[in-house]
Amino acid sequence: MRPSISIARSVHRVARRSYSSASVPERKVAVLGAAGGIGQPLALLMKLNPLVSHLSLYDIAGTPGVAADVSHINTRSEVKGYAGEEQLAQALEGADVVIIPAGVPRKPGMTRDDLFNINAGIVKGLTTAIAKYCPNALINMISNPVNSTVPIAAEVLKKAGKYDEKRLFGVTTLDVVRAKTFYAGKANANVAEVNVPVVGGHAGITILPLFSQATPTANLPHDVIKALTKRTQDGGTEVVEAKAGKGSATLSMAYAGAIFADACLKGLNGVPDVVECSFVQSSITELPFFASKVRLGKNGVEEVLGLGNLSDFEQEGLQSLIPELKSSIEKGIKFANQS
Numbered sequence: 001m002r003p004s005i006s007i008a009r010s011v012h013r014v015a016r017r018s019y020s021s022a023s024v025p026e027r028k029v030a031v032l033g034a035a036g037g038i039g040q041p042l043a044l045l046m047k048l049n050p051l052v053s054h055l056s057l058y059d060i061a062g063t064p065g066v067a068a069d070v071s072h073i074n075t076r077s078e079v080k081g082y083a084g085e086e087q088l089a090q091a092l093e094g095a096d097v098v099i100i101p102a103g104v105p106r107k108p109g110m111t112r113d114d115l116f117n118i119n120a121g122i123v124k125g126l127t128t129a130i131a132k133y134c135p136n137a138l139i140n141m142i143s144n145p146v147n148s149t150v151p152i153a154a155e156v157l158k159k160a161g162k163y164d165e166k167r168l169f170g171v172t173t174l175d176v177v178r179a180k181t182f183y184a185g186k187a188n189a190n191v192a193e194v195n196v197p198v199v200g201g202h203a204g205i206t207i208l209p210l211f212s213q214a215t216p217t218a219n220l221p222h223d224v225i226k227a228l229t230k231r232t233q234d235g236g237t238e239v240v241e242a243k244a245g246k247g248s249a250t251l252s253m254a255y256a257g258a259i260f261a262d263a264c265l266k267g268l269n270g271v272p273d274v275v276e277c278s279f280v281q282s283s284i285t286e287l288p289f290f291a292s293k294v295r296l297g298k299n300g301v302e303e304v305l306g307l308g309n310l311s312d313f314e315q316e317g318l319q320s321l322i323p324e325l326k327s328s329i330e331k332g333i334k335f336a337n338q339s
């Protein structure tokens with residue numbers, strides 16, 4: 001995996017270069033749920049990304065203010081805000097990448113699956129509109145439970161005759177961001193140089209960090225690896241509890257979402273060897289969707305990479321996560337087909 005971009009570096013790039021359409025293609029990025037806890041800082045980070053020429057900010061309410069605010073930043077992209085369903089078509093038309101952080105977040109004591117009843121319907125509605133107005137866009141699904149919302153989106157797109165498995169991504173980058181941070185702390189490594197693949201899904205034990213493949217290598221004892229694994233799996237809950245009823249991760253998620261969208265844009269623009277972990281249609285396990293390293297290219301997923309060598313502990317983790325992930329995937333598929 002490539003090292004993550006830093007925001008500071010992006011800002012510098014914006015200041016240094018001028019962007020002719022010949023050197024950097026026009027790219028429209030739409031953020032759905034742009035007035036929310038994740039949506040606002042994500043809008044800011046996408047405004048700082050020099051690969052974006054048009055930034056479309058959509059929410060059911062509140063987006064004119066966010067768009068006016070962000071639009072004053074002197075970077076490349078033109079910003080437009082859209083509020084309410086009647087403006088969704090305009091928000092989506094011509095989008096190359098659609099990022100979806102629309103939906104309710106957890107409160108303490110809830111699982112991500114407890115969000116299903118509300119978020120499943122939101123994701124279904126938004127994906128139906130994507131199928132109609134920008135069927136070729138790469139979809140970056142942030143809304144939880146990702147283990148179910150990605151299969152819902154796939155079914156909606158299939159029904160509309162617009163499904164392309166290369167263009168649908170569950171964003172699991174925050175798990176990678178956390179694994180890198182926690183590992184660097186224990187391994188005494190420079191966090192900017194750390195890489196850790198995280199596979200499986202995006203909830204509890206379905207999040208499987210592969211610390212045996214972490215670089216730089218550190219030969220950490222097993223009890224440390226076990227604790228790092230648990231902390232990565234419970235990272236979302238750690239934030240939910242610390243926020244004590246005021247939502248879940250927003251700032252670190254916006255950072256992670258910006259990293260993943262940047263990778264998608266680089267892939268679309270033909271940059272070689274762009275690899276990130278993501279929850280995608282997959283045949284590397286018995287499950288139809290699975291997070292693993294994915295090579296991104298001009299059409300989205302270029303290659304779903306295999307799991308590599310797993311330690312015995314990781315192999316056990318893999319076996320334990322399969323039933324839960326299977327049932328979350330099936331729940332999403334069932335919802336999309338019966339409602």
Ligand SMILES: NC(=O)C1=CN([C@@H]2O[C@H](COP(=O)(O)OP(=O)(O)OC[C@H]3O[C@@H](n4cnc5c(N)ncnc54)[C@H](O)[C@@H]3O)[C@@H](O)[C@H]2O)C=CC1
Binds near residue numbers: 058175
């Ligand atoms: N994939 C991941 O790693 C992570 C996912 N999440 C998930 O992201 C989602 C959003 O979280 P927050 O931003 O903190 O929530 P939030 O409640 O602060 O913001 C959600 C926004 O979505 C909007 N929204 C609701 N229905 C909509 C619709 N039909 N169309 C457009 N916008 C709509 C709301 O108006 C609100 O502005 C949650 O489901 C949360 O669980 C959060 C953190 C990490």
Ligand SMILES: O=C([O-])CC(=O)C(=O)O
Binds near residue numbers: 174235249
């Ligand atoms: O934990 C949550 O509800 C939000 C989330 O997905 C995360 O922070 O990883």
